Amino acid sequence: MANFNTHLNVAFMVSGTLSLTVxxxxLIDDSGFLMCVALGTIGGLLPDLDSDNSTPIKLGFNIISFIFAFGLVMHWRSELSLLALIVLWLIGYGFMRYVVFSVFTTITVHRGVIHSVPYMAILGLGLTCLSYYGLQLPLTTSWFYGSFLFIGALVHLLLDELYSVNLSNMKMKRSSGTAMKFYQHKxxxxxxxxxxxxxxxxxxAPPFELFWSRLSNPSAWAQLKVGMLPEMIENMLR
Known part of the structure; x- marks a missing residue:
């Protein structure tokens, strides 16, 4: 399968190109552009959450552990002494980083159900709903955020499938078919x-029809066509 750097770089390039296009x-503003690039890149790392030794899962649990410990301290900051807060910080971080992480890695199997298309669709749709209903973001923005997360994850799964082909003698490796999964009977x-x-x-989810009508609006793509090429090249092609 593709390594961490490959997943990161390809997801960044794909999400960056698509974000620049929209x-x-x-269709999106400056902050939306940056968020779409970031979410597409993050999506390109998400399927490896089921790998016990992957860089994304270790980094992710480190961040979550810090946030969890910080939240505990902030909640109890006015009621506990300094020493008690330090102990609470260490216990909170240790619980998430070692206990919860150990349980998570025990119940998940690399390239199991997490490493599948429907699971990534859940994450994308979940982010869309969270953005629209929870964060009160515009409908179009919410759908773009969820879509870019999902697209980044699909790029990851597709890369793993491509790396399962031995191009030197055109044979399929044993890992073929275990990356981009829609169903496994077991x-x-x-x-x-x-x-x-x-x-x-x-x-x-918020109405997809409204998002699609905005996405398929001819005026948006007419605007893109006008600024697609540098002015000098456009003059040469006329």
Whole structure:
């Protein structure tokens, strides 16, 4: 499979190119552009959350552990002494970083249900719902955020599948078919739960029709066409 740097770089390039496209079309603003690039890049690392020794999972749990410990200290800061707060900080961080991390890595299997298309669809739809209903962001922005996270994850899965082909003698490696999965019979109950969750999120998500009408508006793409090439090249092609 592709390594961490490959996933990071390719996800960044793909999300950056797509973000620039919708930005130049006037579909997102400056902050939306930066968020789409970031979310697409993060999405390119998400499927490896089920790998016990992957860089994304270690980095992610480190960040979560710090945030959890900080939240505990901030909640109890006016009620506990300095020594008690230090102890609470260390216990909170240690609990998340070692206990919860150990449980998570025990119950997950690399390239299991987390490393699948429906799981990534859940994350994308979940972010869309969170952005729209929780953060009160505009509908178009919310759908773009969820879509870029999902697209980045698909780039990761596609890269892993491409790396499962031995191009020197055109043979498939043993890992072929284990990356971009829609279903595995041995995990049928997990996949039933995943697809049920996808259906619920699709039902709860903000209206897709409004997002699609905005995305397919000819005026946006006419604006993109005008500024697609440098003025000098456009003059040469006329």
């Amino acid at each position: 930005y130049k079309a006037g 995990d049928k109950w997990w996949y039933l739960l995943l697809y049920a969750t996808v259906v619920l999120l699709v039902y709860a």
